[in-house]
Amino acid sequence: MSVSIPNMNFLLAAPEIFLLIMTCVIMLVDLYSSAEKREGRLLFLSIFTLLVFTMRLAVDSYYEPNVFARYAFNGMFVVDGMAVILKAAIAIAVAMVIIYSRAYLVARNMFTGEFILLILFATLGMMIMVSANHFVTLYLGLELLALSSYAMVALNRDSVTSSEAAMKYFILGALASGLLLYGLSMVYGATGSLDVAKVAKVIDYSRANDPLVTFGLVFVVAGLAFKLGVVPFHMWVPDVYHGAPTPMTLFIGSAPKIAAFGFIMRILADSMGGAVADWQDMLVILAALSLALGNIIAIAQTNLKRMLAYSTISHMGFLLLGILAGTKNGYSSGMFYIITYVLMTLAAFGMIMLLSRAGFEADNLDDFKGLNQRSPWYAFLMLIVMFSMAGIPPFLGFWAKLAVLEGALNAGYTWLVVFAVLMSVIGAFYYLRIVKLMYFDEPTDNSPIVAAAGFRGLLATNALALLVLGLFPGLLMTACLNAIQRSL
């Protein structure tokens, strides 16, 4: 499948190198800027960096559209169709996080250099995860992301809940990393390599039924499940979502999920595709549990962030439906699902941030009461987001669900599909409740909704994208399918 070229091929990693350099530049700029100029410079530089990064990827794939996979650093780093799309999605998502968070953080004196630095280092980690072709590179990327995220959750030093959330996140995250490493060491023992392509070769030809591989796989899947936040490894998700400052929740809930998808693809599909029968069963259990628990417990939540945390758990269950199919169609459905999911999450949290003001968090469900009377436009946007999350056509969320359900049904899991469908009816209830609050109830708070033009424009684009892409989902679906077909 791959030939490692004895060539460092630095140019292939130019976007990542650029990201690293710019992050360091931003660190210096932050140091030498006066207080009043700092905010503008940080914002400009970070967005500029991410946009250039995306442009570079776009230009690259425009000039070499049909390349299957290219390797750098002696085969430890790979750029293929999947990596390009996932990286672009990550960069755009992170840029959106920064724009959404700005006003919120400025009002709370938290829009500092540390925030930008941590978020950019985390981004770098994600890029490496997505492009890694070696277990060590994968792990490096993962830890860069994880360590930055722990610090981000704790960024609001004076908040007890934030510190508690950071602590939980760190301990459970470290445990997950440990499990993952342990599992990977088993795989190393069985196959004698840490290189994704070589492991794949060995497993394909001789070791698919090796108990050592299966044993290692259990730990690997457990570690991945921790990172993804699927049941029964989900305990950290609600607390971290709830406890972290909203922009950090938004960050954790969005771009890293894309990276986690790439990570899972590299480990399960790329390197252990030969042992699909082994991990498929595990994913079935994880998916079924996540769908049930995420949807049912979300009903009982009164805090919107906590509700979205459980909703994330159920969405990850859906994502697994696509991956566990173990086919290219299934993988590409998963990829489509994760991008859709991130787009929806960004819009939902953008909405929370819109309604928040200095000294006031709009993260309770009741804060959405009567939004239609305060502003029909924002209520409409939130309606799109909620129905999209519930999987009601014609919004994008429907197509994502359709794609993964098709993948799972094609793999023969009819009962699981029916189960997922029943669970998503339960899920629809709590999304509907928000629509109900917005449209059927009287507002309790009539303060005007103010936001910068950039924020409003982005939020509207974000939410309307769910409708427009829902009407024309073909492009994104085909892009995902092509990317996966060229990558595996």
Place this chain on the structure above:
Amino acid sequence: MQSSSITLSLTIWVPILAGVLTLFLNSERQKDSARWVALIGSILGLAVAIPLWTGFDNASSAMQFVERTSWVSRFNINYALGVDGISMLFVLLNSFTTILVVIAAWEVIQDKVSQYLAAFLIMSGLINGVFAATDAILFYLFFEAMLIPMFLIIGVWGGPRRVYAAVKFFLYTLLGSLLMLAALIYLYNVTNGSFDISDYHRVPLGMTAQTLLFFAFFASFSVKVPMWPVHTWLPDAHVEAPTGGSVILAAITLKIGAYGFLRFNLPIAPDASHALAGFMITLSLIAVVYIGFVALAQTDMKKLVAYSSISHMGFVTLGFFIFNAQGMEGGLVQMVSHGFISAAMFLCIGVLYDRVHSREISAYGGVVNTMPKFAFFAVLFGMANSGLPATSGFVGEFMVILGAMKVNFWFAFAAAITLILGAAYTLWMVKRVVFGDIANDDVRALKDLNGREMLFLSILAIAVLVMGIWPQPFTDVMHSSVDALLKHVATGKLN
């Protein structure tokens, strides 16, 4: 039939665009412009649908006014539209009813006018899409998207228990339709990647698969019809919905369920349909007879008409599952006729409700003394609802009973009971509300119909009478499609 017609697209998108336009006229002083835009939009919606009637080829059972464009190539989903004799009438009925709803809302709705009208216009377009789609996913998309405006209509402008009713309505229908989605994906795999409904009609299926598919579709459509025992959302939704919402629910969305049986259950699972016909007929007869008795016991006018709708829809499903042309055409005629009559009944109740703000039968009495014109219409539609000959209500019921008689005397007998029951509950209600002495001061203060109300009730009265006296054009349209469907169902798929 590969023509480049855009008639069907127009019937879908003209109302939706008009709705979006209305949505933007949302300030207090734009209320009137919102109303006019909505009215013009709905009239245009009907106007673009007229060619469906004039250009329709009665002799053909194939899809007509076909449109087909690739939409999502990844899943081979097409934007494919077409109507046959079964679906064409409902596109017209829906476009027609939308105008009535807009007129009926004119002065009555004062709160969030533009959103109210926009919701109805958008829904009208979506419903046309449901009837016109020949691609399963496109059908599903319209089918589900329709829930969103209806949910808002019930929840925002409805009565006191509107939230409960709206959520119940949404979740009931969603559960059914998601099971249908699973069935569609299954069929997609069986047909090697096609979402074309006509491919599903052709693909051979074993008995187990057919039975499972039948129940998946049944879950979706029986909730929509609604059939006993999954009918409980309907009285709640009807009672709490604003008048326009009740009209659209009764006149149109219930028909979607019955239409689904014809488009999916019967042709895709013909053998299972035969095997389960007894089951379906039993449920239908329970709806006809038992729900008829339930209607008799109601004290709330809207609830009474809601139960009467369930009972009448029982007739429709009965007609479908006795597998002969009379029954099936009778069912279809009954659907159209019920569309007119139930719309008229709900509009009549709306007229009273706007004046007195009560739906209780006991709050009225002797309305004829103060509202003679209204009394005329109430009695006329009451008669039509109980199936008096020369009204449209008679034609469908009579055909279904004739068809049932061919199959089994007792089916026909049980179905015929409803003629008595229907007369009993409808006329008894009319008697209590309209006739007698003036019951109270509210009734004494009633003003008779104004020009706007006269307008929409007269239009419906004409429709009811024309269809009752001369049903031939309606049955002519559906004849060849029904024959083709019955032939297909009789052939079966087992081999």
